[in-house]
Amino acid sequence: MKIALFNGMSPFIRGGAEILVDDLYDELKKRGHSVTLFRIPFPNNYEMPLMQTMLAAKLFDFSEYDRVIAFKFPAFYAVHPGKVLWIFHQFRQVYELYNKEYGLSDKYESHIALRQLISVSDKNSFENAKHIYTIAAEVTERMKKYNGVDSVKINPPLKDFEKYSCKAYGDYLFYPSRVTDLKRQLLLVSAMKHTKTNVKLVIAGICENDKYLSQIKSQISENALENRVVFENRWISEQEKLDYLANCLACAFIPYKEDYGFITLEGFYSSKAVLTCVDSGGPLEFVEDGKTGYITQPTPQALAEAMDKLYADRKNAEKMGQAARKEIIDRNITWDETVRRLLL
Amino acid sequence: MRILIAGSVMSNEGYEEERLVRGLEKELKKNHTTDAFLLPFTRNFLTLPEQILACTLLDASECDMLITVGYPACMIEHNKKVAYLFDAAPHFWEYWDSQYGVLCNNQYLNIRDTVNKIDKKILSKADKVVCGSKLLSDDINKRLDIKTETMYCPAFDFDESDNENDKKYILAESELLPLQRPEVLIEAAKKLNDYKLKLFVPNADIVYKETFEKWVCSEGLQEKIKVLYRPAGTEDYNNASAYITSDFEARRIPNSLIKAVNAEVPVFFAQDCGAETEILKGYGLKIAFSADKCENITDKNIVYMGKNNSGAFKSEDISSFAERLAEL
Numbered sequence: 001m002k003i004a005l006f007n008g009m010s011p012f013i014r015g016g017a018e019i020l021v022d023d024l025y026d027e028l029k030k031r032g033h034s035v036t037l038f039r040i041p042f043p044n045n046y047e048m049p050l051m052q053t054m055l056a057a058k059l060f061d062f063s064e065y066d067r068v069i070a071f072k073f074p075a076f077y078a079v080h081p082g083k084v085l086w087i088f089h090q091f092r093q094v095y096e097l098y099n100k101e102y103g104l105s106d107k108y109e110s111h112i113a114l115r116q117l118i119s120v121s122d123k124n125s126f127e128n129a130k131h132i133y134t135i136a137a138e139v140t141e142r143m144k145k146y147n148g149v150d151s152v153k154i155n156p157p158l159k160d161f162e163k164y165s166c167k168a169y170g171d172y173l174f175y176p177s178r179v180t181d182l183k184r185q186l187l188l189v190s191a192m193k194h195t196k197t198n199v200k201l202v203i204a205g206i207c208e209n210d211k212y213l214s215q216i217k218s219q220i221s222e223n224a225l226e227n228r229v230v231f232e233n234r235w236i237s238e239q240e241k242l243d244y245l246a247n248c249l250a251c252a253f254i255p256y257k258e259d260y261g262f263i264t265l266e267g268f269y270s271s272k273a274v275l276t277c278v279d280s281g282g283p284l285e286f287v288e289d290g291k292t293g294y295i296t297q298p299t300p301q302a303l304a305e306a307m308d309k310l311y312a313d314r315k316n317a318e319k320m321g322q323a324a325r326k327e328i329i330d331r332n333i334t335w336d337e338t339v340r341r342l343l344l
Numbered sequence: 345m346r347i348l349i350a351g352s353v354m355s356n357e358g359y360e361e362e363r364l365v366r367g368l369e370k371e372l373k374k375n376h377t378t379d380a381f382l383l384p385f386t387r388n389f390l391t392l393p394e395q396i397l398a399c400t401l402l403d404a405s406e407c408d409m410l411i412t413v414g415y416p417a418c419m420i421e422h423n424k425k426v427a428y429l430f431d432a433a434p435h436f437w438e439y440w441d442s443q444y445g446v447l448c449n450n451q452y453l454n455i456r457d458t459v460n461k462i463d464k465k466i467l468s469k470a471d472k473v474v475c476g477s478k479l480l481s482d483d484i485n486k487r488l489d490i491k492t493e494t495m496y497c498p499a500f501d502f503d504e505s506d507n508e509n510d511k512k513y514i515l516a517e518s519e520l521l522p523l524q525r526p527e528v529l530i531e532a533a534k535k536l537n538d539y540k541l542k543l544f545v546p547n548a549d550i551v552y553k554e555t556f557e558k559w560v561c562s563e564g565l566q567e568k569i570k571v572l573y574r575p576a577g578t579e580d581y582n583n584a585s586a587y588i589t590s591d592f593e594a595r596r597i598p599n600s601l602i603k604a605v606n607a608e609v610p611v612f613f614a615q616d617c618g619a620e621t622e623i624l625k626g627y628g629l630k631i632a633f634s635a636d637k638c639e640n641i642t643d644k645n646i647v648y649m650g651k652n653n654s655g656a657f658k659s660e661d662i663s664s665f666a667e668r669l670a671e672l
Contacts, residue, residue: 011348011379011406039381043403052401059398061386064355
């Protein structure tokens with residue numbers, strides 16, 4: 001089959017979504033399909049350039065392909081009779097983030113107009129899709145709530161999951177991710193000052209927001225956490241990540257309404273419990289409070305308490321980690337099944 | 345410097361754009377923050393203006409420099425832009441009103457006029473317009489009155505191999521498009537006695553593919569023509585007795601010809617093949633033929649083709665090519 005994968009991109013930034021599409025590309029190729037990955041750059045300016053990008057996504061001609069699989073806004077506006085959507089997320093700033101800290105707001109007329117336009121355009125593009133899948137229950141729920149559209153969840157598999165291992169249950173929680181407001185690393189650093197044990201924290205990932213970066217650094221220095229918080233402000237290598245995962249006490253993953261998040265899967269395959277929050281979205285599909293990790297309120301105090309519990313009762317942290325590994329293996333999230341459904 | 349590379353890729357024609365985007369990305373990453381993306385392109389004459397419009401609407405302002413590869417990715421606007429082209433909507437220009445291009449009627453005239461205006465408006469703002477052949481360079485210079493440069497594209501290697509010990513074959517690579525004149529390849533195969541034609545088809549429209557297969561059968565040439573649906577690999581060039589190109593007035597110099605010349609494989613070329621003759625200047629191992637007669641395609645000519653290659657074309661390596669392209 002001749003397949004076009006069509007995605008949006010933030011130039012120079014590579015996150016879980018990009019890795020997932022690359023993995024799908026490899027998996028389709030392995031199965032003998034002719035595949036090309038197309039991407040369109042997502043603008044920083046949310047007004048005219050964003051509307052132009054939306055229009056552009058509709059104008060590209062995919063008629064020579066048997067199947068188009070689209071992932072992110074506005075790539076899912078592509079026009080093709082065999083269009084299948086596997087949605088990572090919509091333009092969240094006009095949906096669940098609207099009128100909130102991270103979203104657009106009613107204060108601006110242009111934002112109101114943009115919200116209406118995107119809502120209508122999203123709905124039209126969903127109506128023209130052959131199948132609508134999402135990567136997580138969180139995304140499926142959002143689409144039902146905001147667009148009244150039914151979709152089916154296909155949890156993305158983790159590539160090469162056999163490379164994840166557990167070597168020890170050390171003294172630190174590990175949080176590998178892009179460092180942004182929405183991932184809330186600052187909240188976790190703030191929690192560290194409330195901990196009563198000697199639990200440590202390792203954050204790994206690049207921060208491109210200078211203000212947020214300086215807030216994290218200040219929080220560390222003002223509370224004299226230099227010896228207990230390691231902040232690797234860079235993209236660590238795959239091997240470094242595997243080593244950190246293999247030796248950590250548990251994983252931390254506390255984003256705000258994350259769509260999916262591979263970190264949960266990585267932690268589980270490494271036999272590590274995952275600490276997350278009640279409003280973290282995707283991880284809640286996997287983490288069971290007290291069994292495979294802890295789910296707390298998104299406050300420094302609550303997070304600190306959970307971190308102390310993990311540190312103080314290592315045996316339990318280990319037990320939860322092993323339960324997490326069993327849980328993820330039992331779910332049997334495989335590429336064979338994913339590809340089969342995407343090509344239906 | 346933050347460099348963004350954008351390329352247009354056709355599903356059934358050429359792989360040079362995709363390979364060049366990947367090659368440039370890899371090289372430029374050594375010294376710059378670099379990212380790259382591909383855009384779909386279909387030679388649908390009626391949707392061409394829409395596809396061009398789609399490119400003009402994209403926002404590439406995140407980078408300090410934009411390098412575009414192919415048409416119509418060159419329509420993405422940026423205040424520091426280098427556009428590299430293999431061809432530019434040939435059906436509206438070099439193949440206009442011919443059996444390979446768009447028929448001259450009022451509807452297409454209007455589209456052609458629109459495309460020409462957009463080309464001129466946007467390409468004239470580019471800092472550099474670089475063409476993969478002198479013929480294309482001259483065309484664009486004449487049509488749009490803009491300054492152009494010529495840089496021949498580096499060769500791209502493919503590792504694919506069937507581990508076969510075929511030795512006596514003429515190699516051809518084609519997408520079986522009408523403008524590549526597959527009928528000439530059929531005729532060429534008929535002229536050979538001891539040699540086979542090994543035809544590599546990296547991408548092909550299902551209709552052209554099926555038509556060609558039926559044609560080979562109807563001519564009883566199944567033993568003579570071996571079709572492989574992949575690009576030719578390095579070993580395929582090394583073992584080839586000769587290479588044949590049957591293109592008609594092409595502006596694109598295909599990777600396969602560059603590979604053949606680099607590997608010093610004798611070349612049969614159609615007299616009217618177009619830009620490909622540019623890199624055959626000074627190449628001793630070549631014989632021209634006319635597409636309607638294929639008169640010089642013989643076993644004897646493969647054996648006796650000249651051996652004087654002094655001054656022959658050698659393709660540039662991707663590293664220096666990328667540096668030169670990014671120099672502004």
